[in-house]
Amino acid sequence: MSTEARDTIFIGKKPLMAYVTSTLIQLANLPSVNIKARGLSIGRAVDVAQIIARKTENAGYSIGEIKIGSESLESQDGRTRNVSTIEIEVKRNQA
Amino acid sequence: MSTEARDTIFIGKKPLMAYVTSTLIQLANLPSVNIKARGLSIGRAVDVAQIIARKTENAGYSIGEIKIGSESLESQDGRTRNVSTIEIEVKRNQA
Numbered sequence: 001m002s003t004e005a006r007d008t009i010f011i012g013k014k015p016l017m018a019y020v021t022s023t024l025i026q027l028a029n030l031p032s033v034n035i036k037a038r039g040l041s042i043g044r045a046v047d048v049a050q051i052i053a054r055k056t057e058n059a060g061y062s063i064g065e066i067k068i069g070s071e072s073l074e075s076q077d078g079r080t081r082n083v084s085t086i087e088i089e090v091k092r093n094q095a
Numbered sequence: 096m097s098t099e100a101r102d103t104i105f106i107g108k109k110p111l112m113a114y115v116t117s118t119l120i121q122l123a124n125l126p127s128v129n130i131k132a133r134g135l136s137i138g139r140a141v142d143v144a145q146i147i148a149r150k151t152e153n154a155g156y157s158i159g160e161i162k163i164g165s166e167s168l169e170s171q172d173g174r175t176r177n178v179s180t181i182e183i184e185v186k187r188n189q190a
């Protein structure tokens with residue numbers, strides 16, 4: 001585990017609040033952080049961004065640019081499958 | 096069922112391709128359509144938008160503005176819960 005500031009948080013299977021905390025820690029050092037997820041985690045990425053925006057409203061952070069995309073993955077049977085992705089920017093409000 | 100052009104498609108529990116077809120039908124009549132979903136259907140909304148953008152690339156339609164939000168719902172035990180939402184614009188490419 002590095003303590004270096006990372007500008008991207010990948011959403012996986014941990015409890016939601018673990019990603020909220022990680023994102024807030026990065027936002028203490030960086031003006032913006034990207035929350036990324038793919039497939040079934042996409043809804044959870046939106047949850048994390050919304051929790052941060054809602055709990056810090058007025059004071060703190062807001063949603064920036066949102067991008068969606070898709071990635072090709074090779075599955076174990078050798079076939080190629082497409083999986084959707086999302087990337088949500090959370091940024092410090094202008095003072 | 097109305098045959099009137101609707102500019103919003105709500106994603107629910109039907110097979111993905113049903114929403115792809117509905118969206119394409121609306122896009123035949125309208126310059127842009129919004130794909131909306133909440134909670135667990137958010138990932139499926141991204142899938143629908145990506146299938147349309149990918150299958151019609153160069154020729155046809157592309158992803159426009161994406162918005163996320165949250166809605167308060169009262170659950171059966173009387174408590175208020177927040178559910179995340181997404182709205183993805185799919186629009187006809189400029190000629």
